[in-house]
Amino acid sequence: MSEPWRDDFPALADGMVYLDSAATTLKPQPVIDAVRWFLEGGTAAVHRAVHAKSVAATDRFEATREALARWFGADTDEVVFSRGATEAINLVRRGLPSLGHVAVTVMEHHSNFVPWMDVPRCDRISVDTDGNVNEQELKESLAAGAQLVAVTHQSNVLGAVTDLRMISELVQKQNAALLVDAAQSASHDPPQLHDLKLDFIACSAHKMLGPSGAGALIVDRKWYPKMRPSLLGGHMVEQVHLDGWTMQSPPHSFEAGTPAIESVIGWGAAVNYLQQLGPDAIADRLATLTDYLLQRLGAIPGLNLVGPVSGRRGPLAAFHLEGMEATAVARIVSQRDQICVRSGYHCAQPLHEHLSMAPTVRASLQLYNNEQDIDRFCSVLDSVAKIACM
Numbered sequence: 127m128s129e130p131w132r133d134d135f136p137a138l139a140d141g142m143v144y145l146d147s148a149a150t151t152l153k154p155q156p157v158i159d160a161v162r163w164f165l166e167g168g169t170a171a172v173h174r175a176v177h178a179k180s181v182a183a184t185d186r187f188e189a190t191r192e193a194l195a196r197w198f199g200a201d202t203d204e205v206v207f208s209r210g211a212t213e214a215i216n217l218v219r220r221g222l223p224s225l226g227h228v229a230v231t232v233m234e235h236h237s238n239f240v241p242w243m244d245v246p247r248c249d250r251i252s253v254d255t256d257g258n259v260n261e262q263e264l265k266e267s268l269a270a271g272a273q274l275v276a277v278t279h280q281s282n283v284l285g286a287v288t289d290l291r292m293i294s295e296l297v298q299k300q301n302a303a304l305l306v307d308a309a310q311s312a313s314h315d316p317p318q319l320h321d322l323k324l325d326f327i328a329c330s331a332h333k334m335l336g337p338s339g340a341g342a343l344i345v346d347r348k349w350y351p352k353m354r355p356s357l358l359g360g361h362m363v364e365q366v367h368l369d370g371w372t373m374q375s376p377p378h379s380f381e382a383g384t385p386a387i388e389s390v391i392g393w394g395a396a397v398n399y400l401q402q403l404g405p406d407a408i409a410d411r412l413a414t415l416t417d418y419l420l421q422r423l424g425a426i427p428g429l430n431l432v433g434p435v436s437g438r439r440g441p442l443a444a445f446h447l448e449g450m451e452a453t454a455v456a457r458i459v460s461q462r463d464q465i466c467v468r469s470g471y472h473c474a475q476p477l478h479e480h481l482s483m484a485p486t487v488r489a490s491l492q493l494y495n496n497e498q499d500i501d502r503f504c505s506v507l508d509s510v511a512k513i514a515c516m
């Protein structure tokens with residue numbers, strides 16, 4: 127796979143090297159065009175009116191639901207729109223208020239950690255330095271009655287990819303539920319709802335080449351009767367009387383209020399764009415780039431990578447540079463050569479605590495990156511490392 131699509135990303139025209147796609151991805155032209163279509167001429171409320179504008183906007187909005195269902199191996203009515211992965215996870219937490227026992231891994235993003243902390247029993251399942259989930263602890267938690275396991279598909283710090291099939295089998299044996307945070311993997315390795323027998327998948331549009339402000343909870347429909355909507359108001363109701371109301375059928379019953387219409391429409395264009403390139407081709411390209419990044423970083427003196435260095439891993443690398451604070455490194459590479467990387471705890475402070483790890487610098491890749499981006503980053507880092515060693 128070469129990289130003719132770099133031209134599709136106008137943000138790259140200013141010459142920067144963007145290595146922060148784990149935080150948010152750049153947007154290709156078709157996404158910008160779709161948002162522009164809505165903002166310029168297509169503006170109308172969705173689902174409400176019978177006029178042509180509303181019908182056209184609703185068609186495009188609902189087409190995104192269909193595209194997402196295909197992307198995650200689900201049915202269209204199993205896609206609930208939210209404002210992002212964080213809200214999707216909270217929809218489950220608030221939707222199942224009587225949960226008494228859950229299990230989460232210690233490598234979760236805060237968005238898949240904090241919402242579970244107020245469950246009466248929340249088991250923190252440990253991981254090793256490569257991000258392998260402790261199977262024994264998970265089995266013990268399930269045997270002790272954990273009703274739901276919430277786990278990331280790909281760590282946004284270690285790059286580790288979770289063995290979802292193994293976890294799903296353990297969870298099914300105990301009749302528990304499995305929620306997968308796919309925020310990091312959704313663009314190139316979307317977990318398949320029914321194939322993997324998952325119960326919930328959370329994702330965000332802005333990490334899949336789409337706009338921010340939109341996300342989704344993909345739900346096995348068997349959960350709908352057990353879940354209560356956490357937001358009440360317009361659209362989620364069917365009838366409202368002076369003394370009561372009835373609910374629409376799901377997924378609409380979980381989508382109160384006017385949604386982020388232009389973001390959802392833009393997201394549809396993003397998923398179509400990804401689909402045209404093909405998830406396998408994207409994953410292959412990212413794997414090649416990731417290997418190259420790890421190899422180049424590994425050759426820099428005083429640079430210590432975290433996470434697995436071989437085997438399946440996500441398209442990112444986090445590291446420490448001896449003698450330098452992570453934020454100083456990120457600032458220097460930005461100032462010297464317009465290179466965008468992230469530094470800090472990456473919203474995964476419990477993982478850092480668990481591994482007694484200082485904040486890291488993180489470089490993350492997407493399909494618009496190439497080997498020259500990595501070379502540019504590593505050559506600046508190399509000079510920074512030499513100064514740090516002096």
Ligand SMILES: Cc1ncc(COP(=O)(O)O)c(C=O)c1O
Pocket residue numbers: 148149209210211212213235237238278280281282307309310330341473
């Ligand atoms: C693994 C993971 N989960 C959840 C989130 C939260 O996503 P959002 O802020 O789009 O809701 C992120 C964002 O960085 C993430 O990396």
